[in-house]
Amino acid sequence: MPTPAAPPPAPVVDPVAPVLAWYDEHARELPWRAPDRTPWGVLVSEVMLQQTPVARVEPAWRAWLERWPTPADLAAAPTSDVLRAWDRLGYPRRALRLQECARVLVERHGGHVPDDEAALLTLPGIGAYTAAAVRAFAFGRRAVVLDTNVRRVLARAVDGVALPAPAQTVAEVARAAALVPADDATAARWAQASMELGALVCTARAPRCPQCPLASSCRWLAAGRPDDAHAHRRRAQPWAGTDRQVRGRVMALLRGAPEPVPAAALSDAWPDTAQRDRCVRSLVADGLVAELDTPDGPAYALPA
Secondary structure, eight states, rough: OOOOOOOOOOOOOOOOHHHHHHHHOOOOOGGSTTTTHHHHHHHHHHHHTTTSSSSHHHHHHHHHHHOOSSSSHHHHHHHHHHHHHHHHSSHHHHHHHHHHHHHHHHHHHHOOOOOOOHHTSTTTTTHHHHHHHHHHHHOOOOOOOHHHHHHHHHHHIIIOOOOOOOOOOOOOOOOHHHSSSSSHHHOOOOOOHHHHHHTTTTTTSSSSSOOOOOTTTTTHTTTOOOOOOOOOGGGOOOOOOSHHHHHHHHHHHHHSSSSOEEGGGGGGGGGGGHHHHHHHHHHHHTTSEEEEEEEEEEEEEOOO
């Protein structure tokens, strides 16, 4: 008996209009989207949001912008204050890069965030995604904004796969660029809307397909939501006992210390001497911790 033919794939439908209509109704009210947002505020939000949830970023962003509302304010701040304000947002090197970025903005751009993508890419800590996002969200300009959420939406709706490949490809960027509307205003809204859809509906682990504006044309849904073909390459990174955890413990100890912490007292952060010393050396090398010579021996503190 012949094998039944597989159903044809769902036709590719331009996703822009339905996603924009959905966004008009469901967009979250976030402070970096408010009419009074500044380009600097948008840039700060994009750096903070890297690998950090919105719920944790929003209060930190508000406090940060109240304290350092312009690049010049952050550029002049003591680095120790910057690292303390970063607190538990994670990946504290982002705080150092953000302050370096502020200093470059003051030195080379008159204290203003440029709207040119090439100029944005020259700033410390600003990669292709962040440059495109700032251009779109701060200035309302056309850009190919391709973060994890947008990649997932397009992989499912257009390519019919559960998740995009672990590494971004040239073909993927070209496909995303072809979908971006031609005019600035609609392109900027599409960037925000497609990202919001991935964050709220087309999520990685529990997509809410019945609520998706692309459900009727999504190739992944039409194919029966097949499993991720790259699952074997996506290993969850462990946390407990890793150097990253130790580095976080050391940073937390130093953030809370009013004076330099003697080397011996770092055992309060982590008991394993060899691992702790290795992590402290890496923090010093990254510029996140300063090693001081005192009459009682070495001590550690946040950079001045």
